[in-house]
Amino acid sequence: MDINNLIQTVLIYALPVLFAITVHEAAHGYAARHFGDNTAAMMGRITLNPIRHIDPVGTVLMPLLLYFATSGAFLFGYAKPVPVRFDRLRNPKRDMVWVALAGPGANLLQALLWGALMYLLVGSGMQERFFLEMCRAGILVNVVMFAFNLFPLPPLDGGRILVGLLPWKQAALVSRVEPWGFFIVMALVLTGIVSTLWMHPVMGLTYRLLDLLLTPLSLLLH
Numbered sequence: 001m002d003i004n005n006l007i008q009t010v011l012i013y014a015l016p017v018l019f020a021i022t023v024h025e026a027a028h029g030y031a032a033r034h035f036g037d038n039t040a041a042m043m044g045r046i047t048l049n050p051i052r053h054i055d056p057v058g059t060v061l062m063p064l065l066l067y068f069a070t071s072g073a074f075l076f077g078y079a080k081p082v083p084v085r086f087d088r089l090r091n092p093k094r095d096m097v098w099v100a101l102a103g104p105g106a107n108l109l110q111a112l113l114w115g116a117l118m119y120l121l122v123g124s125g126m127q128e129r130f131f132l133e134m135c136r137a138g139i140l141v142n143v144v145m146f147a148f149n150l151f152p153l154p155p156l157d158g159g160r161i162l163v164g165l166l167p168w169k170q171a172a173l174v175s176r177v178e179p180w181g182f183f184i185v186m187a188l189v190l191t192g193i194v195s196t197l198w199m200h201p202v203m204g205l206t207y208r209l210l211d212l213l214l215t216p217l218s219l220l221l222h
Contacts, residue, residue, distance in 0.1 A: 012130065016138035020110060020145050021059065021079040022050040024103040028082040031102035035095035037088040045082045053079045081155075093171070097164035100157040107146040108206070114138030115214050123221030139210070147202040151194060153185055154178035 026048055029040035040046050045053070054060065058078035089095035118135035126132065150158040155178050163171045177184065188194045 012133050013137045013141065016114065016134060016141045018050045019138070020107055020141045022048055022053050023106045023110060024145060024149075025053045025079055025082045027102040027106035028084060028099055031099040032082070032084045032089070035099060036090040037085050037099075039085045039088065040082045043083060053082075055080045093164055093168075095164075097161050100160035100164070103157050104146045104149045107142040107149070111139050111142035111146065111206070111210055112213055114142065115210055116217055119214060119217050119221055143203050143206050143210075144199070146206060147199050148194075150202065151185065151198055154181045156181070156185065 026046055029046035032039065033041050033046060055078060058080075062078075084096075084099055086092045086096045086099075089099070114135050118132060118139070121131060121135065149156055150161070152158040152162045154160060154163065154175060159174065159178070159181060163175050165171075166174060185194070
């Protein structure tokens, strides 16, 4: 593998990935505090300092190993999840939906901002490939995080949203999956099921939504 291409890829993706992870996790903490749980605040996790959210294995080592092993074809990573005590929320079943939505919502907003920045750079005549590629990376990373985290299986955000929306009996059944949820999701990822049946359709819809939201800016700059 060309080391120069690797270094360039790391530099292009480093800032978008750090922002995507940091703001995602901080958003969970802010939402939890808003709805009554101060656990993340007491542990110093409601912060935009990326060091507080980085997991050495999941955020650094695993993505790099997968990048080398698959020549960049498959990447996966994770941050340290923000601690949330759902039983401390004022209305646990309802409020867990908003707390879970906060993370993916933050990623959708970041994707929109990276897209707006790209339009502004292009509109101003910016030809520097590095910054334009960083904007594209910012959109991609956040769209991937938005779609993946909405997968409806605990402990992913989509699973928590599903538990919050289902009637109590069904919610209890789904929540029992959580101890094995990570391994189930990994198996579904490795077999391509998540990619084919979830990621591609949801990412496609998300890109269309972003295009729609950015249309006024595009027309203004052209």
